[in-house]
Amino acid sequence: MDNILVSKKVTKRFGGLEALGKVDLELKKGAIQSIIGPNGAGKTTFFNCVTGFYTPEEGEILFNGRNITGMSPDRVTHLGISRTYQNIRLFKNMTAIENILVGMHPHLKSWLIGAIIRDPRTVHEEAEALKEAYRLLEYVGLKGRGDMLAKNLPYGEQRRLEIARALASRPKLLLLDEPTAGMNPSETQDMVHFIQRLRDELGITILIIEHQMRVVMSISEKITVLDFGRKIAEGTAKEIQTNPTVIEAYLGRGAASGLGETAAKG
Amino acid sequence: MQNQYTDWKQALRSGLLGGAITVLLSLIGIVTAFSNTYIVNKVISFGELLIVGPIAALSLVAIQKARARHPGLLILTAIISGLTSGLVILALAGLGQVINLRAMFLNASNDLYAIYAYKQALVPGLLLRLLVSGLVGALVAGFTLLPGRIKAAISQGLLYVILVGLMGRLIGTVLNTWGFVAILFKWMFVANSLSPIGAIFLFLLTGGLAYWRYGRPKTKQITDPKKQKLVRWGTLGGFGLLLIFLPNILGMWFSEILDNVGLFILMGLGLNIVVGFAGLLDLGYVAFYAIGAYTIGVLTSPELGFFNLTFWQAFPIALIMAFLAGVLLGLPILKMRGDYLAIVTLGFGEIIRILVLSDWLKPWLGGTQGIQRIQRPVVGIGEFSITLQSQQQLYYLILAGIVLVAFVAVRLRDSRLGRTWMALREDEDVAVAMGINHVATKLTAFAMGALFSGIGGTLFAAKIGSIYPSSFQFLVSINILSLIIVGGMGSIPGVFVGALALMGLPELMREFAEYRYLFYGAALVAMMLTKPEGLWPEARHRLEFHEEETPPPEESEAVPESA
Numbered sequence: 001m002d003n004i005l006v007s008k009k010v011t012k013r014f015g016g017l018e019a020l021g022k023v024d025l026e027l028k029k030g031a032i033q034s035i036i037g038p039n040g041a042g043k044t045t046f047f048n049c050v051t052g053f054y055t056p057e058e059g060e061i062l063f064n065g066r067n068i069t070g071m072s073p074d075r076v077t078h079l080g081i082s083r084t085y086q087n088i089r090l091f092k093n094m095t096a097i098e099n100i101l102v103g104m105h106p107h108l109k110s111w112l113i114g115a116i117i118r119d120p121r122t123v124h125e126e127a128e129a130l131k132e133a134y135r136l137l138e139y140v141g142l143k144g145r146g147d148m149l150a151k152n153l154p155y156g157e158q159r160r161l162e163i164a165r166a167l168a169s170r171p172k173l174l175l176l177d178e179p180t181a182g183m184n185p186s187e188t189q190d191m192v193h194f195i196q197r198l199r200d201e202l203g204i205t206i207l208i209i210e211h212q213m214r215v216v217m218s219i220s221e222k223i224t225v226l227d228f229g230r231k232i233a234e235g236t237a238k239e240i241q242t243n244p245t246v247i248e249a250y251l252g253r254g255a256a257s258g259l260g261e262t263a264a265k266g
Numbered sequence: 267m268q269n270q271y272t273d274w275k276q277a278l279r280s281g282l283l284g285g286a287i288t289v290l291l292s293l294i295g296i297v298t299a300f301s302n303t304y305i306v307n308k309v310i311s312f313g314e315l316l317i318v319g320p321i322a323a324l325s326l327v328a329i330q331k332a333r334a335r336h337p338g339l340l341i342l343t344a345i346i347s348g349l350t351s352g353l354v355i356l357a358l359a360g361l362g363q364v365i366n367l368r369a370m371f372l373n374a375s376n377d378l379y380a381i382y383a384y385k386q387a388l389v390p391g392l393l394l395r396l397l398v399s400g401l402v403g404a405l406v407a408g409f410t411l412l413p414g415r416i417k418a419a420i421s422q423g424l425l426y427v428i429l430v431g432l433m434g435r436l437i438g439t440v441l442n443t444w445g446f447v448a449i450l451f452k453w454m455f456v457a458n459s460l461s462p463i464g465a466i467f468l469f470l471l472t473g474g475l476a477y478w479r480y481g482r483p484k485t486k487q488i489t490d491p492k493k494q495k496l497v498r499w500g501t502l503g504g505f506g507l508l509l510i511f512l513p514n515i516l517g518m519w520f521s522e523i524l525d526n527v528g529l530f531i532l533m534g535l536g537l538n539i540v541v542g543f544a545g546l547l548d549l550g551y552v553a554f555y556a557i558g559a560y561t562i563g564v565l566t567s568p569e570l571g572f573f574n575l576t577f578w579q580a581f582p583i584a585l586i587m588a589f590l591a592g593v594l595l596g597l598p599i600l601k602m603r604g605d606y607l608a609i610v611t612l613g614f615g616e617i618i619r620i621l622v623l624s625d626w627l628k629p630w631l632g633g634t635q636g637i638q639r640i641q642r643p644v645v646g647i648g649e650f651s652i653t654l655q656s657q658q659q660l661y662y663l664i665l666a667g668i669v670l671v672a673f674v675a676v677r678l679r680d681s682r683l684g685r686t687w688m689a690l691r692e693d694e695d696v697a698v699a700m701g702i703n704h705v706a707t708k709l710t711a712f713a714m715g716a717l718f719s720g721i722g723g724t725l726f727a728a729k730i731g732s733i734y735p736s737s738f739q740f741l742v743s744i745n746i747l748s749l750i751i752v753g754g755m756g757s758i759p760g761v762f763v764g765a766l767a768l769m770g771l772p773e774l775m776r777e778f779a780e781y782r783y784l785f786y787g788a789a790l791v792a793m794m795l796t797k798p799e800g801l802w803p804e805a806r807h808r809l810e811f812h813e814e815e816t817p818p819p820e821e822s823e824a825v826p827e828s829a
Contacts, residue, residue: 051699077701091692094685101682102689106701108682112710115681116674126682169701 003062004029004173004205005050010059012045012229019045021229022059027173032199032206034216036240037226038250043209044086046226047175051083052076063173078106082171084162086178086209092151096142096161099150100133103168133168140164140194156187160194167202174198176208180215188212192219217241225249273332277343280331281350284324288351289358291316295373296781301381304459305431312432313381318402321351325403329410341407348403352396355382359392415480423473427465434459436774443517509665513658521657523773525729528664529722530749530769534761535668535675536718537746542756542804543684544711545691547608549743550595550615554588554716556622556738558723561587563637563733564630570637572630577643581724588720589713596712600705603694615743623735636734640727660729667725671718675758678714687711688756745769752793754800763802767793 005027012020020042027033035043048054050061052073061069068076082103091099108129114122137146140160145153150161159179166174179195180188192215198204210216216223217237225233225240227249233240240246291297301313328347329340359379361367367374383391409420430437435458441448454464513521533555540548565573565580573580599610622631631637642653643663654660678684686707689697698704727733745768753764771789775782793801 053695053699073695073699074701074703077699083699085696089693089696091689091696093692094688098685098688102685102697102700102702105682105686110682112678112683112714115683116677118677122681129682165700 002028004064005207006062007046007050008060008062010046010049010056010061012042012049012054012056019229020049020056023226023229023231025224025231027205027207028222029205030199030203031221032195032208032219033222033224034208034210034220035224035226036210036213036216040228041226042229043226044177045229047083047177047207047209050076050175051081077169077171080170080172081175082166082169082173083175084159084166084177084179086181088155088158088162090150090158090162090165092149094150095147096150096153097130097133097137097146099161099165100136100168101129103165104129104133106169136164136168137161139167156183159183159191163194163198167198167204171204173205173207176206178209178211180210180212188215191215195219273334273339273343274346276331277328277346278350280324280328281347282354283327284321284347285351285354285357287320287324288317288355291320292358292378293371293373294781294784296784297381298373298375298378299781300778301377303432304457305428305434306465307456307459307461309462309465315428317355317382318398321348321399322402322406324351325406326410328403329407337411340410341404344403344407345400346403348406349396349400351403352399355399356392356396359383359388363388415477418480419473419477422476423469426472427460427469430468431460431465433774436776439519440516443515510662513661518657521661523770525657525661525664526773527765527769528661528668529726529729530746531668531762531765532664532671532722532725533719533746534749534753534765535671535758536715536722538750538756538758538761539675539678539687539718540711540715541747542750543679543691544687544708546708546711547604548611548712548715549608549740549747550611550613550618551715551719551746552738552740552742553595553615553618554591554719555723555726555742556618557591557716558584558588558720559727559733559737560622560631560637560723561720562724562727563632563640566641567637567639568641569639570630570632575641577641577724577728580641581643584724585717585720588723589717591720592713592716593709595716596709600708612740612743615740619735619738619740622738634735636732638732640731640733642731643728654728657729660725663728664725667721671721672758674714675718679758683707683710752790752801754803757800757802757804760800760802760804764800767801 003026005025007023007025009022009024010020011018011022023042023046025035025046035046037043045054049056050063050068052068052071052075055070059069060067063076063079063081066079068079068081071079091102094102108125110122110125134146137143140163142153142157142160142164145157145161150158153161163174163176163179176195180191183191195206195208196219199206208216208220220237223233223235223237223240224231225243225246232249233243233246235243288297297313297316299313300316301311303312304310305312305315325344325347328343332340332343334340334343358367358374359382362374362376362379379388380391382395384394385391386394409417412420434455438455438458441451441455454461454467456464460468512524516524533551536554537548537551540546540551561584562577562580564570565575565583566577568574575583595611595614599607602610621627623634625633627633642655644651644653645663646652652659654663686697686702689700689702690704690707694704726737749764749768750761751764752768753760753762772782772786775785778785
């Protein structure tokens with residue numbers, strides 16, 4: 001089993017609008033892969049289908065060979081898929097460390113009774129979790145920020161905290177929805193390196209939605225292009241850059257002839 | 267010259283406002299009602315304070331807004347403000363002589379004018395009033411010119427004299443239970459108010475204290491961790507002892523209030539889990555209170571005679587019932603959020619109340635007649651057992667309940683479950699995407715809240731010995747919700763403070779008779795305006811409200827006039 005995620009003819013409709021139409025996608029274990037496409041192409045909808053927020057009307061999604069189509073989001077997370085959001089969605093009024101601890105939820109066991117009587121197992125579990133949470137906080141470069149409310153962190157740090165929270169559930173597959181949105185070039189560069197580190201050091205497979213072409217081209221081994229809910233191209237950065245359909249989707253009919261290079265640099 | 271001109275206008279405006287407030291208070295009838303409620307016996311009454319108070323306050327405003335800095339001009343400003351207020355009062359009295367205001371304002375009576383005129387003949391009396399109003403302004407101005415230390419002393423002294431004077435009757439009740447200690451203080455009070463000598467003594471004592479403390483650091487920082495620990499345990503122990511002896515110190519009447527407040531703390535701690543932690547707006551919380559109380563009633567009352575259990579036999583059953591009711595209510599509303607949830611829970615609360623009231627269930631639940639002769643709890647074994655009956659004895663039962671419930675609430679808050687609740691409150695979708703099972707999490711919150719409320723219900727039944735449907739009105743749910751908001755959402759100490767403020771204060775304010783809810787409402791509005799995060803907010807919320815606070819822009823009064 002080489003593919004960690006396979007989607008087969010996934011279709012999602014909202015009323016009359018087809019947000020995703022028969023999307024096929026294969027994601028190799030240990031890869032960094034991107035989904036690109038103009039606004040409203042269905043990229044985030046695809047993420048929502050994978051993570052269980054939406055149930056596709058047709059098609060199948062397999063995670064490590066297991067059918068997860070229509071599974072509830074919490075079960076999907078338990079299986080090892082974790083995500084971040086386009087518009088950062090941290091638990092704003094909780095501290096950074098609490099955010100990460102919530103992310104660890106699937107791996108902790110204590111519930112009502114344990115919380116009240118604080119048996120040794122619960123105490124041990126909580127202590128370990130806290131240690132792990134601080135380790136993660138440091139890993140994403142937020143050492144010393146643990147007690148700050150998430151909403152009081154600067155923008156870039158909120159992005160990284162969101163990734164830390166996603167990592168806390170120890171995912172096998174991480175879905176990043178525009179991780180560099182709103183960042184300046186040097187912050188973007190840091191983020192690119194950071195994403196590569198995640199894959200290299202933690203062995204996590206990563207699927208990214210990204211708008212900045214420079215990021216997409218430099219980081220991904222394979223790129224899938226969506227437009228109006230349909231897959232219009234797939235391939236390496238080189239192949240995508242010169243694909244006339246892609247250029248047309250981005251810049252309109254007729255642009256394909258001359259502006260290809262510019263669009264790719266975007 | 268421009269400056270002085272605007273000051274002059276400002277003074278007039280403040281004066282008019284001060285007079286208007288006084289007139290308003292008079293027409294509501296408070297001034298007349300409290301003209302014989304003395305703060306200092308035969309010297310100043312609460313009614314008089316209600317006349318003079320607004321005048322003084324608005325003179326202060328006039329001074330603070332004045333642009334002139336010369337002391338003479340400031341005093342003049344304040345006097346003008348005071349005199350204007352006096353003129354407004356005079357105008358009311360004068361108008362009252364010409365036309366009969368009573369047709370519209372019941373309280374614009376000759377009694378009121380007599381109070382205005384210091385019970386003298388109308389014309390010289392009212393002139394005296396005008397003089398006093400001006401004098402009040404002058405005194406306020408003089409006060410502001412004093413050095414800070416003396417200002418602090420005077421304001422603290424006055425504050426205590428007014429508070430103690432107002433609470434004279436209550437303090438008397440407490441003192442009466444003290445016996446020999448009471449004699450030491452008796453001379454300070456005459457006929458439920460401070461005696462003149464007592465007032466002077468109290469003023470000097472508290473004012474002196476403020477004078478002495480002025481500018482000193484509040485508490486010395488203790489750095490030694492061992493000492494810190496000692497201090498903490500010492501305070502805790504002292505507080506515990508105080509709690510244990512409180513009913514004996516305060517006497518019967520106060521114990522009853524303490525019991526009531528205690529029950530609301532219990533329920534507040536429960537609802538705080540549902541609303542404060544998990545963010546689920548529950549307006550039918552009283553239902554679980556009713557279920558707890560009625561379960562005890564049905565199981566123990568010999569009048570109904572079904573089971574005739576003792577209180578302690580029925581107690582666990584009542585808790586299970588409340589817990590299950592929480593789960594049952596939780597099930598249908600799992601998918602609802604916000605307003606919808608509030609409406610459905612509200613409906614649930616009403617269903618329970620109407621069921622209890624119904625003829626259909628009358629043979630079991632007693633209908634409007636309720637359930638009487640509920641078994642009182644017995645504690646102890648064999649010969650050493652006593653039946654908890656008096657308010658003072660039941661206080662300990664309620665105290666034990668609170669300690670237990672507060673302990674559980676703190677533990678839950680600091681656990682994985684507590685984090686889960688908060689995550690759900692912050693963003694349900696994301697929380698679910700973090701692997702949180704929202705069904706189990708919400709149900710647990712509802713069930714724990716219901717359980718705590720059920721405990722409150724059982725103790726309530728034990729406390730009054732008979733229960734009626736009218737005890738379980740919708741208003742109870744609202745009161746509990748309000749005390750949580752007043753104390754600070756999600757804050758456990760906030761529940762205590764909120765319950766004391768919301769349930770305790772109105773009892774203490776019995777002095778204000780039928781006007782107490784007027785004062786109480788005004789106090790609530792003022793509080794929510796000045797401390798929107800609650801009286802004792804959760805540490806996290808304190809960050810939330812004050813970190814992004816920016817200083818308000820400089821006031822630029824009087825700009826329109828000059829333009």
